[in-house]
Amino acid sequence: MITKTANASESKLRQPPTAPGLPLIGNAIRFMTSKGLPLEFMNEAAARYGDIVRFKVGNQSIYLVSAPDLVHEILVKRVNEFHKAPIGLETSKGLGRFLGTGILTADHEEWRPQRKLIQPLMHTQHIASYADTMAHFGQKLVDLWGDSAVRDIHADMMQVTMWIIAETMFGADVTHTPALAAADHDAQAITVADVQSPLPGFMTHGRDRQAVEVKKVLTDVVQRFMDERRAQGNQDRSDLLSLLMETRDEDGNPVSDEYVRNNILTLFLAGHETTANTLTWVFRYLDQNPDMLAKLQQEVDGVLAGRLPTFSDLPSLPYTLMVIKETMRIEPTVATFPRFIGVDTAVGDYRLEANSVIFISPYVLHHDPRFWSQPEKFDPEHFSAENEPNIPKYAYLPFGGGPRVCIGNHFALMEAQILLAVIVSRYSLHLAADKVVEPVRLITSSPEGGLPMRLERRHS
Ligand code: HEM
Numbered sequence: 001m002i003t004k005t006a007n008a009s010e011s012k013l014r015q016p017p018t019a020p021g022l023p024l025i026g027n028a029i030r031f032m033t034s035k036g037l038p039l040e041f042m043n044e045a046a047a048r049y050g051d052i053v054r055f056k057v058g059n060q061s062i063y064l065v066s067a068p069d070l071v072h073e074i075l076v077k078r079v080n081e082f083h084k085a086p087i088g089l090e091t092s093k094g095l096g097r098f099l100g101t102g103i104l105t106a107d108h109e110e111w112r113p114q115r116k117l118i119q120p121l122m123h124t125q126h127i128a129s130y131a132d133t134m135a136h137f138g139q140k141l142v143d144l145w146g147d148s149a150v151r152d153i154h155a156d157m158m159q160v161t162m163w164i165i166a167e168t169m170f171g172a173d174v175t176h177t178p179a180l181a182a183a184d185h186d187a188q189a190i191t192v193a194d195v196q197s198p199l200p201g202f203m204t205h206g207r208d209r210q211a212v213e214v215k216k217v218l219t220d221v222v223q224r225f226m227d228e229r230r231a232q233g234n235q236d237r238s239d240l241l242s243l244l245m246e247t248r249d250e251d252g253n254p255v256s257d258e259y260v261r262n263n264i265l266t267l268f269l270a271g272h273e274t275t276a277n278t279l280t281w282v283f284r285y286l287d288q289n290p291d292m293l294a295k296l297q298q299e300v301d302g303v304l305a306g307r308l309p310t311f312s313d314l315p316s317l318p319y320t321l322m323v324i325k326e327t328m329r330i331e332p333t334v335a336t337f338p339r340f341i342g343v344d345t346a347v348g349d350y351r352l353e354a355n356s357v358i359f360i361s362p363y364v365l366h367h368d369p370r371f372w373s374q375p376e377k378f379d380p381e382h383f384s385a386e387n388e389p390n391i392p393k394y395a396y397l398p399f400g401g402g403p404r405v406c407i408g409n410h411f412a413l414m415e416a417q418i419l420l421a422v423i424v425s426r427y428s429l430h431l432a433a434d435k436v437v438e439p440v441r442l443i444t445s446s447p448e449g450g451l452p453m454r455l456e457r458r459h460s
Contacts, residue, residue, distance in 0.1 A: 008440055010043045010346075012349050013346050013350065013351045014349060014350060015054075015350070015351055016049075016052040016053060016063060016096035016349065016350045016351075016352070017049040017050065017053055017054065018053070018055070018056060019045045019049065019053055019054065019055050021055070021056055024226065027041075027055040027057060030055075031356070036383060036441075037335060037336050037441045039335055039336070039361070039363050039364070039441055041247045042055075042064055042336070042359070042361060042363075042364055043363065043364050043367055043381055045064065045362045045369070046066040046081060046169045046361075047368075049370055050067075051065065051066060051070055051399055052064065052065050052066075052067075052070065052347065052348070052352075053066075053349065054334075058201065058405075059293060060355075060356070060357065061353055061356040061357070062356065062357045062358075062359055063347075063350075063352055063356060063357070063358050063359065064358075064359045064361060064364065065347060065358055065359070066359055066361060066364045066365060066368065067348070068365065068371075068392050068394035069348070069394070070347050070348045071360055071365070071394045071397070071401070072393070072394045072401070072402075073347055073348065074358065074360065074403065075360070075379060075392055075400065075401045076396075076401065076402035076403075076404035077349045079402050079403055079404065080108055080324065081311045081341075081345065082339035082340070082358065083107050083255055083339060083340040083341070083342065083379050084104070084105055084106065084107055084111075084339065084340070084404070084441075085101075085105050085107065085340065086194070086340050086357075087130040087340055087342040087355065087426070088342075090105070090107075090160045092336075093194040094191050094194045095191050095443070097187075097190065097191070097194075097211045098187045098191070098211070098214070098218060098264045098265065099137070099214050099262050099265055099269075100258060100259075100261075100262035101262065102114065102259075102262035102263045102265070102266040103115060103118060103263055103266055103267075103268045103407070104270060107268075110345070111404075113267075114263065115407065117243065117244075117247060118240065118263070118267070118407060119241065119407065121169075121239075121240055122407050122408060122410065122411060124410060127411050127414060128148060128311045128408055128409065130164075130168045130414070130415075131309075131310055131311035131314075131414060131418060132166055132310065132311075133164060133168055134164055134311055134414070134415050134419065135308040135310070135418050135422060136308075137159065137160050137163045137164050138308070138418060138419045138421075138422030138423065139422060140163070140417075141156060141160045141423075142157070142159075142422060142423060142424075142427065145426075147429065147457065149454065149455065150432050150452050150453065150454050150455070151452070151453060151455060152450040152451060152452050152453075153280055153429060153445055153450075153451045153453045154276070154277075154280045154450045154451045155309075155450055155454070156274040156445055157275075157276035157277070157279045157280050157419075158181060158272065160209065160276075160419060161271075161272035161273070161275045161276040161279075161415065161419075162174055162272045163270040164270060164272070164415060165267070165272040166225075166268070168239070169239055169240040169241065169264075169267055169268070169271065169294065170225045170227065170229075170239060170240060170241040170264065170268070170454075171229070171237055171239050171241060172224075172225045172241075174221075180217065180218075180221060181219050182217075183214045183217035184218075184269060185442070186210065186214045187214050187215075187218065188271075188442035188443045188444065189442055190207055190210060190214065191442070191443055192335070192442045192443060193207060193259060194207075194376075202226060204404060218265055218269075219261060219265070221268075221457060222261050222264045222265050222268065223261065225241060225264060225292060226241070226257070226260065226261070226264070227243065229241055229242070230245075231268075240267060241264065242261075242266070243262060244259075244260045244320050245260055246262055247259070247260070253307040269410075270406075270408065271408055271411070273444055273446075274333050274334065274408075274444055275412045275415050275416055276326065276447060277333040277444050277446045278327060278328055278333050278412070278416055279416055279419060279420065279449065280419060280451050281327045281330075281331040281333070281445075281447075282323060282324060282327045282416070283429045283451070283453060284431070284437060284447070284451060285323075285326075285327055285330070285331075285378045286323065286424075286429070287429060287430050287431050287453070288378065289378060292323065292378075292380060293424070293428060296319055296320060296323055296420075297317075297424050297425070297426055297428070297458075298321060299317060299319045300317065300320065300421045300424055300425045301425060303317055303421075304421065304425055306424060306425065308457065309417075309418050309421045309422065310416075314414065314420075317379060317417060317421055318385070319380065320417050320420055320421055321383070321413065321417055322380035322381070322382075322383040322384065324413065324417060325377060325380070325382075325383040325398075325421065326378060326380040326382055326414045327382055328376075329366045329372070329382060329383075329396060329398070330366065330367075330375075330376075330397035331439065331445060332362040332363055332366055332398045332445070333365075333398070333444045333445050333446075334398065334399075334400070334439045334444060334445075335361060335362060335363040335442065335444075335445050336358055336359050336360065336361040336362070336363060336364075336441075337359075337360055337400060338357050338358060338360075338361075339358040339360065340356075340357055340358070341354065341355070341356055341357075341358065342355060343352060349447055358398075360397075362396075362397050362398055363441075364395070365395050365397065366395075366396060366398075368395065371392050371395035371396075372395075373420075399412075426457065426458055426459075427454075427455050427456060427457055427458060428456040429453040429454070429455060429456070430453060430454045430456065431451070431452075431453055431454070432452035432453060432454055433454075435451070435452050437451065439450075443458075
């Protein structure tokens, strides 16, 4: 039986085109040999075959949906029919291995109370109070740079965003440990491998074993946050950690440590690396476009005249925000995100088979010439006050969409705007001479091997 579709009666349904591949294995080689997601391949397939194209990876069907109205159908109109985690494997494969059924990975009924609990912390009035912390840590980073010649900007952005998320959400002081960064990277690689090379269970023992080790590193950090808070005895701070630790179930009993841990880990991971990668790409594009860097610095100097930005300065820094939004268009850090279907269904007038994966790809949508003039060109003017209103809905979704839209979207934009303003007011950054920049697209996209940049100090 096919579940109802919003647009078509069953008799009109058709099969989506399948990207040509090899007998038996289909497109497996493209997916399994790529360092992350094969985005260029997916992009070409979307351009060639249209709104939905099917890839086969062995027996697994992956449908890439790249029409805004169909994306809207999945993320908004029929949100309850599509699952966030592989069906039946919710906590043993994909992100669920690491995050359990926390807010990012839980489905429908289990997700709703978690979103309701955390949402108030992300309201504009609340996040406004984080602006000074963000500026403070931006200052701390540039103080640390001093007269350095070359820095790995990706590592530095990871560090500063980690300081900020730990302080604002958990009142915790963290220093960026290589073990944590490595665990984070491995967790993403394992998750992507789970989705795009779904081998039978007996072939994934190595991956399963590695996942257990990675989870331990991540869990230990989070447990430390909880232990420190309990030791302090004051659980009445109004941050996420207190909120989670004080949560009660319907019977008034404290929720399990695991529930608390899953959500701390989710917010900790989702809340820093995404913004760090976005800023990393910002500096890459600004170096390639010196006129845009000059325009940005002129705006920032004009508004701030050397002081730190505050929440009330943000509306006066529109070009800063345009640069960030354009970076999230051309290199969206969450380049593709999946949904899972357990039963035969249809989207638009296309049939989709049970037990498949749907890919929604901001990257593919953001590079579609139907919606963007010169999509391969970095151009912040796409987001000028004049042009932004003309972007079709659901053609730009760096933060996803519908009820599951990123809960941290305002936090992230504010953080990126503040950090960018602090940094470019003090330094101009240029790519180190011998570096070739290759993106690795796991769950989030970052430059392979980091981004070494030469620092040029501005006014002292
Ligand atoms: C530039 C930065 C960021 C980007 C590009 C980004 C992107 C995304 C995307 C695309 C989704 C939806 C995934 C899906 O529908 O499957 C998402 C969800 C989420 N993000 Fe972000 N994010 C960013 C920053 C943040 C920050 C700063 C936080 C926390 C402070 C955060 C926390 C979350 C959470 C908890 C969810 C799950 C929401 C739910 O399902 O209810 N993100 N993010």
